[in-house]
Amino acid sequence: MRLVVDWDGTITVQDSLVQVIHRFGDPAILAELEPRVGVDLTLHEEIAAEFAAITAPLPEVVGWVLENVEVRPGLHELAAHDPLVISAGFHELIEPVLEREAARLEVLANHVDARPDGWVVRFRDQAACATCGEPCKRGSLAGEPYVYVGDGYSDRCAALAAERIFARDALATYLDERGIGYEPFEDLRDVVAALAT
Ligand SMILES: [Mg+2]
Ligand SMILES: [Zn+2]
Secondary structure, three states: OEEEEEOOOOOEOOOHHHHHHHHHOOHHHHHHHHHHEOOOEOHHHHHHHHHHOOOOOHHHHHHHHHHHOOEOOOHHHHHOOOOEEEEEEEHHHHHHHHHHOOOOOEEEEEEEEOOOOOOEEEOOOOOOOOOOOOOOHHHHHOOOOEEEEEOOHHHHHHHHOOOEEEEOHHHHHHHHHOOOOOEEOOOHHHHHHHHOO
8 A cells, every 4th residue: 555654744843834934934933824724814824924034045945954853763664665755845955864864865945045035935736625625635635545644734644544544743643633643653664564454
């Protein structure tokens, strides 16, 4: 079965978008907008507003990401399962980390145009999902059963449609609150070991 894995906070130890906002953007915007996602803002609207406040050149941010973004143990073992990485983040910040790790994975993510007057996010999929009402990861995964591995808000709708869910952090809390079963994980070796059973 297809293995689908979130990037930030799932493959990476911390959410690299949040790390980049704290280093190069305005954390006050993050603090103000994050609680409004799913209330009066879509995730896309939140991300677009947060990155519009970043004006640093892309090579500088990529260099910082390469020095500061860590991946969880087990990425190479996970790569052997030929996963699809699906992210609300950007190819421009994901691919260099995969290259650093010498991991070749298929990635579905957004693009960013790092303009000096504020980054502009080019979202891959703008269509509102029929289930959750905002553009989400589920739409890209329709048609084939899959195992989903995730940690956060952007994973909720896609995880609910999965045959099997691995969850941590906010996604685990969300599923707990709804009484939906999942397998917890701390690092990617946990996922790989469970897949073998
Ligand atoms: Mg995540
Ligand atoms: Zn959805």
